[in-house]
Amino acid sequence: MHPYDKYQSQITQALSYPDNLRPKRLHEIKDELESLKNREIIMGSLKTIGMIAFMVFFWKFSPTKAGPMPPHHPPSPTDPISSSNGRVIRGLLLAAAAILLYSGGKNYFNFQKFNVLIRMLKRDHNI
DSSP, X not given: OOHHHXXXXXXXXXXXXXXXXXXXXXXHHHHHHHHXXXXXHHXXXXXXXXXXXXXXXXXXXXXXXXXXXXXXXXXXXXXXXXXXXXXXXXXXXXXXXXXXXXXHHHHHHHHHHHHHHXXXXXXXXXX
């Protein structure tokens, strides 16, 4: 069950509480939603920063020109990254950036849904 649905059902349940308990429970739900909304903002921001970092590394490993032929001796740690390894690294970085973009989008979507519930509580119930 998505947290949005969980909190929507909790709000529905709280509306059936007696008049003296209803505002307290609605305030508790609103406070929980505010903290979840803030968490979604932070996580979405961190994922966006991570995606940007992956893209910077992606461009760093992008081929700008054809390098010299690889030496015929065994590779040493100081040799430049071979083009096949560079392609693998670029592919992994691009995949990681795409995953972070998708995940950050989900955070933004959750943030919007929590915002709708908070606005509804403020508007309809003066919480």
